[in-house]
Amino acid sequence: MQAKRTVFPNKGLPYLLLVPQLAVTLIFFIWPALQAVKSSFEREDPFGFKTTFVWFENYRRLFIDPLYLSTVSKTAIFAVSVTALSMSLSLILAVAVNRVLRTNRLYTTLLVWPYAVAPVVVGILWWFMFNPTIGIAPYMLRAVGISWNHRVDGVDAMVLIIIAASWKQISYNFLFFVAGLQSVPQSLIEAAAIDGAGPFKRFWTIVFPLLAPTTFFLLIVNINYAMFDTFGIIDATTQGGPAQATNTLVYKVYTDGFIGLNIGSSSAQSVVLMIIVIALTAIQFRYVERRIQY
Amino acid sequence: MIENRPFLAFLTHLVLILGVVIVVFPVYLAFVASTHGSGDFMRGLVPLLPGPHMIENYSFMLNEGISTAGAPPLSIMLLNSLVMAISIAVGKIIISILSAYAIVFFKFPFRLLAFWTIFITLMLPVEVRIIPTFKVVADLGMLNSYPGLIIPLIASATATFLFRQFFLTVPDELMEAARVDGAGPMKFFRDILLPLSRTNIAALFVILFIYGWVQYLWPLLVTTDSRYYTIVMGIKRLAATADAEPQWNFVMAAVILAMLPPVLVVILMQRLFVKGLVETEK
Amino acid sequence: MASIDITGVKKIYAGGVTAIHNLDLAIPDGELVVLVGPSGCGKSTLLRMIAGLEAISEGTIAIDGTVVNAKEPAERDIAMVFQNYALYPHMTVRGNLEYGLKNRGTPRDEIDRRVNEAARILEIAPFLDRRPRQLSGGQRQRVAMGRAIVRQPKAFLFDEPLSNLDAKLRGQMRIEIKRLQRNLATTSVYVTHDQLEAMTLADRLVVMNAGRIEQVGAPLALYERPATLFVAGFIGSPPMNLIEIDYLRDKGALTLPEGTDLVGIRPDTIQLTQPEGPHLVMHATVELYEPIGGESHLHMRLEGSGQLIVAAVPARTAVTEGAKAVLYVSMSDLHPFNKETGRRTD
Ligand SMILES: Nc1ncnc2c1ncn2[C@@H]1O[C@H](COP(=O)(O)OP(=O)(O)OP(=O)(O)O)[C@@H](O)[C@H]1O
Numbered sequence: 001m002q003a004k005r006t007v008f009p010n011k012g013l014p015y016l017l018l019v020p021q022l023a024v025t026l027i028f029f030i031w032p033a034l035q036a037v038k039s040s041f042e043r044e045d046p047f048g049f050k051t052t053f054v055w056f057e058n059y060r061r062l063f064i065d066p067l068y069l070s071t072v073s074k075t076a077i078f079a080v081s082v083t084a085l086s087m088s089l090s091l092i093l094a095v096a097v098n099r100v101l102r103t104n105r106l107y108t109t110l111l112v113w114p115y116a117v118a119p120v121v122v123g124i125l126w127w128f129m130f131n132p133t134i135g136i137a138p139y140m141l142r143a144v145g146i147s148w149n150h151r152v153d154g155v156d157a158m159v160l161i162i163i164a165a166s167w168k169q170i171s172y173n174f175l176f177f178v179a180g181l182q183s184v185p186q187s188l189i190e191a192a193a194i195d196g197a198g199p200f201k202r203f204w205t206i207v208f209p210l211l212a213p214t215t216f217f218l219l220i221v222n223i224n225y226a227m228f229d230t231f232g233i234i235d236a237t238t239q240g241g242p243a244q245a246t247n248t249l250v251y252k253v254y255t256d257g258f259i260g261l262n263i264g265s266s267s268a269q270s271v272v273l274m275i276i277v278i279a280l281t282a283i284q285f286r287y288v289e290r291r292i293q294y
Numbered sequence: 295m296i297e298n299r300p301f302l303a304f305l306t307h308l309v310l311i312l313g314v315v316i317v318v319f320p321v322y323l324a325f326v327a328s329t330h331g332s333g334d335f336m337r338g339l340v341p342l343l344p345g346p347h348m349i350e351n352y353s354f355m356l357n358e359g360i361s362t363a364g365a366p367p368l369s370i371m372l373l374n375s376l377v378m379a380i381s382i383a384v385g386k387i388i389i390s391i392l393s394a395y396a397i398v399f400f401k402f403p404f405r406l407l408a409f410w411t412i413f414i415t416l417m418l419p420v421e422v423r424i425i426p427t428f429k430v431v432a433d434l435g436m437l438n439s440y441p442g443l444i445i446p447l448i449a450s451a452t453a454t455f456l457f458r459q460f461f462l463t464v465p466d467e468l469m470e471a472a473r474v475d476g477a478g479p480m481k482f483f484r485d486i487l488l489p490l491s492r493t494n495i496a497a498l499f500v501i502l503f504i505y506g507w508v509q510y511l512w513p514l515l516v517t518t519d520s521r522y523y524t525i526v527m528g529i530k531r532l533a534a535t536a537d538a539e540p541q542w543n544f545v546m547a548a549v550i551l552a553m554l555p556p557v558l559v560v561i562l563m564q565r566l567f568v569k570g571l572v573e574t575e576k
Numbered sequence: 577m578a579s580i581d582i583t584g585v586k587k588i589y590a591g592g593v594t595a596i597h598n599l600d601l602a603i604p605d606g607e608l609v610v611l612v613g614p615s616g617c618g619k620s621t622l623l624r625m626i627a628g629l630e631a632i633s634e635g636t637i638a639i640d641g642t643v644v645n646a647k648e649p650a651e652r653d654i655a656m657v658f659q660n661y662a663l664y665p666h667m668t669v670r671g672n673l674e675y676g677l678k679n680r681g682t683p684r685d686e687i688d689r690r691v692n693e694a695a696r697i698l699e700i701a702p703f704l705d706r707r708p709r710q711l712s713g714g715q716r717q718r719v720a721m722g723r724a725i726v727r728q729p730k731a732f733l734f735d736e737p738l739s740n741l742d743a744k745l746r747g748q749m750r751i752e753i754k755r756l757q758r759n760l761a762t763t764s765v766y767v768t769h770d771q772l773e774a775m776t777l778a779d780r781l782v783v784m785n786a787g788r789i790e791q792v793g794a795p796l797a798l799y800e801r802p803a804t805l806f807v808a809g810f811i812g813s814p815p816m817n818l819i820e821i822d823y824l825r826d827k828g829a830l831t832l833p834e835g836t837d838l839v840g841i842r843p844d845t846i847q848l849t850q851p852e853g854p855h856l857v858m859h860a861t862v863e864l865y866e867p868i869g870g871e872s873h874l875h876m877r878l879e880g881s882g883q884l885i886v887a888a889v890p891a892r893t894a895v896t897e898g899a900k901a902v903l904y905v906s907m908s909d910l911h912p913f914n915k916e917t918g919r920r921t922d
């Protein structure tokens with residue numbers, strides 16, 4: 001791994017510098033993660049007196065549990081929808097901002113701040129908008145003949161968390177798309193214009209392909225976001241309901257572990273999630289390695 | 295722009311204005327709700343224009359809170375959030391810059407191992423190791439305390455990587471010149487490297503402050519004593535107590551107050567914010 | 577003021593690359609030694625070992641009679657000027673000059689005195705409160721020099737300090753460095769791959785190749801009597817012509833030492849008029865006539881072998897491209913070499 005051409009000759013100092021971070025990492029990250037792995041192979045008796053080593057029993061049960069499998073597919077639907085919705089909205093907004101000159105900073109300011117809103121607050125905002133009794137959205141939907149009640153209708157509930165989660169992520173994607181658009185060389189666009197391509201054609205044939213690295217990066221980040229950073233949104237809106245319709249993998253780890261106190265299963269679920277994060281990180285870093293080249 | 299097409303320009307602004315409306319509207323509605331009296335939410339549709347009770351609602355929430363919902367005055371929760379967000383940001387920056395310094399400017403046995411140990415934290419978000427981490431904190435007696443809120447969250451691979459990345463771009467000769475000039479490692483760190491990292495530190499601070507402020511699950515787990523509630527988790531308790539009829543005006547006042555500090559940070563330090571966001575993700 | 581003694585020094589990098597093989601060099605007090613050689617020959621490595629920025633794998637380096645192998649750069653009391661100047665970007669020019677003195681605990685009034693003195697000598701006084709970013713390349717170079725001077729070290733070490741400047745400025749600074757070094761009489765080691773710089777600056781020139789010293793000597797001595805084929809080809813522009821001895825056998829009465837198989841002829845020793853005394857006569861076709869200003873270069877193809885050679889002739893020599901030319905070289909201007917050993921044979 002890279003270091004400086006010449007380095008300081010001190011022997012003990014570097015360890016001293018590393019101690020704080022390594023201590024926190026070992027105590028609060030590595031050790032708990034190992035514990036999770038360990039208890040995913042164990043089963044506690046109902047009174048918590050005795051734990052037995054059960055090999056892959058927790059995993060086996062997990063993967064034949066229709067509830068868990070449905071959570072997997074719910075999570076997938078949620079992640080894909082959030083990614084698609086917020087990325088496409090952001091791309092449109094980024095392209096638009098990139099076209100305006102004087103007002104560009106103003107629009108940017110008005111569009112980026114939701115990044116700083118806590119997911120649980122986002123949940124409450126949309127929960128309020130979609131409140132079946134007094135919310136403005138159900139009111140308007142009723143006007144066009146759609147009845148809305150996310151408390152009883154699983155699809156409504158899913159739509160609600162997708163909208164809320166996408167709303168929060170717009171600002172993030174927007175900023176990265178703007179950065180990506182700004183790095184498209186102006187000369188290419190001018191060359192295409194001289195070749196007779198109109199603005200829409202230019203976008204699809206020149207700009208969009210050149211944005212591919214940004215798009216790919218955001219794809220991974222958004223999936224990651226939808227899976228792991230939306231706990232607060234779900235907890236504030238649907239709490240996984242109705243009837244598990246909006247239970248995501250992360251939310252289930254929490255409910256099974258903390259509320260259901262089923263440590264073995266919850267740990268096995270944690271381990272599955274870790275594997276997913278590792279895979280996503282690996283993909284992301286392969287891509288980053290390549291990007292560092294230039 | 296290359297060509298001047300009035301229709302396209304119109305469309306562009308239309309798209310942007312629509313975007314801004316989508317982004318702003320939910321918050322506008324929350325703000326409006328926070329300015330009404332409790333009785334205004336009975337009529338079947340939320341009010342769409344601000345009402346007269348703004349000061350009253352906010353000062354009630356800030357000073358008294360809703361004790362029936364187990365929520366202390368918001369001023370306490372805001373203070374807790376501030377302490378937590380600032381401590382996390384500062385803590386992360388300190389431990390990350392030190393470890394990045396060790397990794398880039400020294401060669402020592404187990405350097406690679408240290409790097410990978412730090413790297414691994416990227417793959418272990420708190421959401422996937424909730425229970426065992428909670429156990430560790432409980433065993434250490436750190437439940438219901440500031441250290442319990444803060445320390446488990448301050449290991450940060452991204453901040454370490456950002457500093458590492460930046461240190462690698464600092465020309466080798468600068469460190470060599472400093473050594474010839476008689477600066478030892480800590481002197482070089484303090485006199486040269488730290489001043490050069492100023493903008494990076496500031497940008498990182500903005501991002502990490504937001505990160506610390508919006509934490510929800512972790513405070514939810516480790517605090518049961520309302521003296522340590524942060525505003526972001528406290529709000530949930532407010533809203534959840536009477537799901538049938540939350541006191542919308544008060545909940546929304548809390549929502550606005552919970553959003554305001556980090557949103558202001560983003561707006562006022564937009565340049566640093568964008569830099570921090572785009573660079574930490576590289 | 578100090579001498580530098582390099583004895584049996586070897587450098588093996590971590591990857592196993594041997595950058596310096598068993599090198600010996602003694603630099604007396606006050607001398608300006610220039611290290612030249614092609615890229616990658618180990619000049620910087622050697623300089624950085626003297627500075628203490630690279631560990632010495634074998635052998636010793638002594639400054640002022642004390643072996644410094646185990647000493648930190650700061651303890652060696654040397655100053656270094658880097659190719660990219662390595663000015664501290666967040667400090668003013670004054671801050672840059674003072675930093676090394678402050679670290680050594682020099683008293684305040686002494687620091688001020690030295691900084692002002694250096695600023696005066698280098699004409700950077702007007703910029704003392706600016707940051708490096710606000711200076712031109714030439715001004716930055718002066719600040720880098722100033723940072724070395726204020727320290728009043730035992731030795732100056734320069735690693736290609738002028739190569740980031742444009743040609744004209746480089747010429748000026750070259751003269752200034754020489755003058756400064758004369759006045760201060762501080763032992764200096766100067767690395768460059770610009771041979772004009774090397775020739776004009778050096779009290780003594782050290783030509784390096786692949787981690788070894790090829791030849792050490794006064795610049796003109798090296799030019800006039802290169803000890804190896806490498807030095808012959810490296811010093812002098814345009815480079816020396818090297819012609820097989822077999823081609824020359826019938827071109828004049830050769831009296832060259834035993835073992836000579838390649839003969840070097842400097843372009844400026846090729847004449848178009850017949851000289852006095854013993855000489856060679858060759859025939860060639862002029863392919864390209866290249867006026868340089870003070871002189872002109874003739875690129876010619878030798879009759880028979882077809883080898884390309886270059887001659888440097890007075891500016892307004894009347895030759896036309898495509899014409900035949902008769903070339904004369906005095907016997908005393910020939911440099912005899914052996915290809916196998918790469919060394920001079922006389
Ligand atoms: N840190 C290093 N690790 C391994 N090999 C190195 C290192 N630094 C230099 N080398 C090798 O040592 C040899 C000498 O390098 P050095 O930098 O001394 O050359 P130089 O003569 O200064 O060349 P230049 O004129 O290009 O600066 C080269 O082959 C180089 O590749």
Ligand SMILES: [Mg+2]
Nearest residue numbers: 619620621735
């Ligand atoms: Mg070099």
